[in-house]
Amino acid sequence: MTVSQTSTLSAFAQDVLDGLSQEKRRLSSKWFYDSRGSELFKQIMSCPEYYLTEAEAEIYRHSAASLYEATEGQPFDLIELGAGDGTKTQLLIERFLAAGAQFTYRPIDLSASALSDLGKLIKLRWPRLEFNPIQADYFEALDRLGSSTGSRLRVVLFPGANIGNFSPTEAIGMLRNVRNFLRPGDLLFTGFDLKKDPAVVLAAYNDPAGYTAAFNLNLLSRINRELGGDFKLDCWRHWETYDPVTGAARSFLLPIEPQTIVLSEVQRSFQFRAWEPIQVEISQKYTLREIEGIADASGFDFLRHYCDGRAYFTDSLWQVPTR
Ligand SMILES: C[S@@+](CC[C@H](N)C(=O)[O-])C[C@H]1O[C@@H](n2cnc3c(N)ncnc32)[C@H](O)[C@@H]1O
Structure with missing residues (x-):
């Protein structure tokens, strides 16, 4: 098997910096799937709600x-x-x-x-x-x-x-x-x-076992690991919304208290107000x-x-x- 390799780390760093610098902060869901993220996604797929x-x-x-x-x-x-x-x-x-x-x-x-x-x-x-x-x-x-x-x-x-x-x-x-x-x-x-x-849609992204929350929070772990971040995962909450008019389900991560996050590998820091959301996924219907x-x-x-x-x-x- 030949896997054509490309470096994704710099693209990841660039994307994270761009997304966290926006007024409405966002991270791209395409970075969810490191090996832990791929494992968690398998758990999500086995949930009856999904x-x-x-x-x-x-x-x-x-x-x-x-x-x-x-x-x-x-x-x-x-x-x-x-x-x-x-x-x-x-x-x-x-x-x-x-x-x-x-x-x-x-x-x-x-x-x-x-x-x-x-x-x-x-x-x-x-x-x-x-x-x-x-x-x-x-x-x-x-x-x-x-x-x-x-x-x-x-x-x-x-x-x-x-x-x-x-x-x-x-x-x-x-x-x-x-x-x-x-x-x-x-x-x-x-x-x-x-x-x-809408209840069916919301339940799919809010499984009671918490796999979806863990999957989304894993993106912060990935930033900690690959970009020297200091996100404290237990200070962040997963929140899901669904707008039946536009058909957009959105996943957010929100800090329960004000935070300053340092990404030491890229020498940047970001300040968050309590409950200031980062959009981490859109799932359009x-x-x-x-x-x-x-x-x-x-x-x-x-x-x-x-x-x-x-x-x-x-x-x-x-x-x-x-x-
Ligand atoms: C939601 S999973 C779906 C996996 C599988 N196709 C399924 O239907 O169960 C999304 C997969 O797409 C990959 N992916 C997401 N965005 C991507 C992108 N921009 N380029 C390449 N792969 C991407 C992820 O790494 C992940 O493995």
Whole structure:
């Protein structure tokens, strides 16, 4: 296995400094997934309140044949944006292989530990499946893939409602980027979380066991470890909000008392008032109509939605126009 390496530390430091310097402080959720964060995310996925994983697994089980049909039996590169532990993707892979599909699996993730665990698992289950991971940010990975040669069909998976970590405007920009590296006929299969009972949404990000709170607080531990920070975790609280009008669920971390945080590795300090929030995640929810509008705005032909039985989640299949 060759993992294409990129240094993420300076990008991490830059992002943290930029985010904490803003008037409305924020940290990007893309930095959640160090090895502890990836482990905590697995715990979150096993919580009954976190409906997203089971909803998308159900969709993958019943949509695999139809998705493979859309490739018209051509060999393809299966490119996955933000693969994580790839548990759900294995549901697709096993069905594709059983149908005789010829493909290379190219997971992209910032997290080295997630890709390394996924590599071991794939090698164990399907030693002959070509596995070419890329450890990089989505944009950098797409750039690298865009300039790579090869004329095989590209099927891009963007699972787990990762697109929800962008605002609707950012999502269109991101998806246009994906569109630019694809060619006519290529396919994009994206998971979107749907607008629903606000109580269901809020419960998904507030599990009683406290895994979500620990997952969010782990970002402060990561800053302590990698940037010499002195966040005292027991002085911070996790808080979740959901706005049913915009569809934005937001996660915040708030200090229970005033604090001055020093990041010794980058020689910066930040003062916080008591209860001054840092936004650490947005999880955007959509209607099916809104998703179809996003397909259009980002230059794709919308083909169809695949929803779970409760209509909590959709994976939406789009194609780069061939005309
Ligand atoms: C919410 S997890 C989803 C994992 C898996 N796809 C699933 O559906 O269960 C998000 C994954 O995307 C990765 N990720 C988040 N932002 C990223 C970015 N900008 N570039 C590359 N990977 C990213 C994280 O490291 C993490 O493994």
